[in-house]
Amino acid sequence: MLLPFLLQLLFSIHLQATPIKRQATSYDVIVVGSGPAGVIIASRLSENPARSVLLIEGGGPSYYVTGGRERPQWLSGTNLSRVDVPGLYSTIYSNPSTALLCQNKIRAYGACTIGGNSAINAGLFFEPPASDFDKYFPAGWKHSDVTPAITRLYQKQPSTNRPSQDGLYYQQSGYNAAKQWLVGNANYTELNINANSRRKTKVFGHPVYDYQNGQRSGPVITYLQQALTRPNFRLQSGTWVQRVVRTGDTATGVVVNVNGATSTISIKPNGRVIVSGGALKSPELLMKSGIGDPAVLTTLSSANQLGSLPSSQWINNTAVGAGLFDNPNTFIEMSAPTIQAYNYVYENPPAADQSLYLTKKSGHYSFAGGSCSFWDTVTHADGTVVGVQGGLGNAGYQAYTDAMTVTMNIYGTSGLKSSGRVTLGGGPDYLPGPSGDVYYSHPQDALDIATFIRRLFDALPGTGLTPLNLDASSTVAQIVSYITSWTPYTRGQVNHWSSSCRIGACVDVNTTVVGMRNLHVVDASIVAPLTVNPQMGVMIAAERAWELIDRLMG
Secondary structure (H helix, E strand, O other): OOOOHHHHHHHHHHHOOOOOOOOOOOEEEEEEOOOOOHHHHHHHOOOOOOOEEEEOOOEEEEHHOOOOOOHHHHHHOOOOOOOOOOOOOOOOOOHOOOOOOOOHHOOOOOEEEOHHHHHHOOEEEEOHHHHHHHOOOOOOOHHHHHHHHHHHHHOOOOOOOOOOOOOOOHHHHHHHHHHHHHHOOOOEEOOOHHHHHHOOOOOEEOOOEEEOOOOOHHHHHHHHHHOOOOOOOEEOOOOOOEEEEEEOOEEEEEEEEEEEEEEEEEEEEEEEEEEEEOHHHHHHHHHHHEEEHOOOOOOOOHHOOOOOOOOOHEEEOOOOOEEEOOOOOEEEEOOOOOOOOOOOOOOOOOHHHHHHHHHHHHOOHHHOOOOEEEEEEEEOOOOOOEEEEEEEEOOEEEOOOOOOOEEEEEEEEOOOOOOEEEEEEEOOOEEEEEEOOOOOOHHHHHHHHHHHHHHHHOOOOOOOEEOOOOOOOOOOOHHHHHOOOOOOEEEEEEEOEEEOOOOOOEEEEOOOOOOOOOOEEEHHHOOOOOOOOOOHOOOOHHHHHHHHHHHOOO
16 A cells, blocks of 8 residues: 555656646636546547646546556566556556545545546457447437547557567467357357457457557557647646536536645636546536435535535436446356466566566566457347357456466346446545446346356357356356355446436437536446447547537537
């Protein structure tokens, strides 16, 4: 754990590493939150040199280029922080960081730092199938509408399914075993996942990452660094936004707290505030700005969380925070004599692996671990379709950690029926977190995921693979019982939070908050549950939102 004085030192380093720009008295645009969506929308809007843009982040530095210096000893003397090295991804759980994680800001797991969750996740970068936009998004957000955004994102953000700079794949024993199982026995097709993004039934391939030159990339590297060169753009970190200041339907600024001191940062007439705090923090900020369920607003008002905003100024909208989604997750420990597990460590990796990464940006530490990803679908009698996803990791988990065991991760994705809402925990700060009904509140979801697992088990004979924590002979009913019970392997939070401020209910098609004129939400909150990991989808949404907001601003 880092000591408080070191956190202050890291923040001061960030200020020195970032161009210092004099604080303006007001801005044309204030973006709250420097996660992937916030960085993209702020950067894009600042491309107009006549438009002043302030990007506010509550946390501090992450990547080395932002001033991040938290790292193991073996990275000393390099221009790398722990964030920059893909292979250190999983060590955020074994060696957690007070500099990167939200700690006492949300009642869930997440990053509060420059880059948001893109600074701590695995960097998976899967393009959603066209059907996701055409089935789950409203008019104005169909696949044909977002295609220009997808094109721009690919032009700006590098990605790869072969991250090691020596061109080799590592940890392939799991991939080869899974290929025999899925392609050989279960009739899956091996393919390049993003090159065939429309196909998500019985497909298998190498994971795709948003890495560049053997290092973690993402919008902080690709968008933010360019934005920081512009005189009309400012990044202000270490600044927590408490609420949006508004008069009726017009936002006029934000109330911020910096090291315990509260002040207001204003927008210019005809300016805009864009909330990009993520699917938990953004609904919280709307609620604390007097926008949300009236019962919640009444509670917040009684706790002095709404400032001096009278009830006559409240905007009642129960869609704020509703529909919160996360992928229900199951770990199945898979063992085979041909598998060779690999364990990532924070300090003192094998000398050869250190050297290979530091000298050539190659080897095990050039990617986050995990050998393969695969998808299938479950079709119901009424024709509706649910997406399901899996992948093999690099090592076992909990009671199953021998050298021949890796973890298979099973998700339910698009088309699931369960969702919850963002709730604010009781005082004194009323922090946001998920309600208890996010996972399996509709029984169909467990049945669909159990059907997927049963199909996988049916194809096991002859592969040498054995599931250890769930018997391969389990019936669908037995699998349902297992995955919905509480164990170290089931009901896990993937923390792919999304969909808590949905387009058409919480915001309109232009991402404007319903009932407001110049307040927007642009982040995972407005993204419907996707068939793939949501990171690329969130970036696409930010690119699309830029088109819409830029048009509104003229």
